[in-house]
Amino acid sequence: MNDGRESSADRLLALIGEHQATIREALDEEQHALLLARLGALSEVAPDDVMAIGRALQGVKLALLPLPLDHPVRAALESLRFVAVPPGPSTVAGAQALLALLSTPSPSPGPEAAPSLEQLLLARALSAEEAWARCGGAAPPPELIRLSDPQGGVHYPEFQFAAGSGTPYEVVLEVNRLLLADIDPRGAAAWWLSSNIWLDGTPVSLLGRLPDQQLVGAATALVEGD
Structure with missing residues (x-):
């Protein structure tokens, strides 16, 4: 059992959820099937068996090694440690939700289905108090x-905040204004977390990797119907 803080295990699952589209693109069918199998094994572990959860997590990490070294999930593997805050029931529950998300076939032909609220809430997020602190x-x-959790409270997806300063990305604020995030936060979150035909990837995975104006341009194209 953990003490209420997020474990590295939960952080890893959140990263996989955030970048599930580019993971699917980067892995071949056999590698993706192995990842699903490893997540399936984790989802079936007894929630109070910390040692078994740890072993299953190592299997998940190994299944992610074929990702390109510059992929956000692959790059994070070495820095994730399952020690300071041990995994627990939330890790098993997260694996179950993530397995359902990754097992959903990509819609074809036609536009990609928007993530559900449950899928959006898989993304690493800040509480209202943490968001206030990040904003000085x-x-x-x-x-x-700002997403409302049916279980209570609100979530501010953390990708909106720069890793160094901790303050909101200016480009995120600009794009979110275009997407009317204050009126339709779920729609804005889905844009960031879904594969984008103008960017050839998910916008959230390209933050800091593409010039800001390319992200703004992709959002503008959506709003203007290009």
Whole structure:
């Protein structure tokens, strides 16, 4: 059992959920099937068996090694440790939800289906209190995506905040204004977390890797119907 803090195991599952589209693109059929099998094994572990969860997690990590070294999930593997906050029931539950997400066939032909609220909530997020702290003790800008959890509380997807300064990305605020995130936060979150035909990937995985104006341009193309 953990103490309420997020474990590295839960962080890993959240990263996989955030980047599931590019993971599917990067792995061949056999590699993706192995990842699903390893997540399936994790989802079936007894929630209170920390040692078994740890072994299953190592299997998940090994299944992710074929990802390109510059892929966000692959790059994070070496820094994730399952020690400081041990995995627990939330890890098994997260694996079950993630397995369902990754097992859903990609729709073809036609546009990709928007992620559900449950899928959006898999993304690593901040509480309202944490978001206020990231904003220097002030109210978070209305442009930030704010998702209401049916279980209570609100989530601010963490990808909106720069890793170094911790403050909101200016490009995220600009794109979210275009996407009317204050009116339709789920739609804005789905844009960031879904594969994008103009960017050839998920916008969230390209933050800091593409020039800001390319992200703004892709959002503008959507809004203007190009």
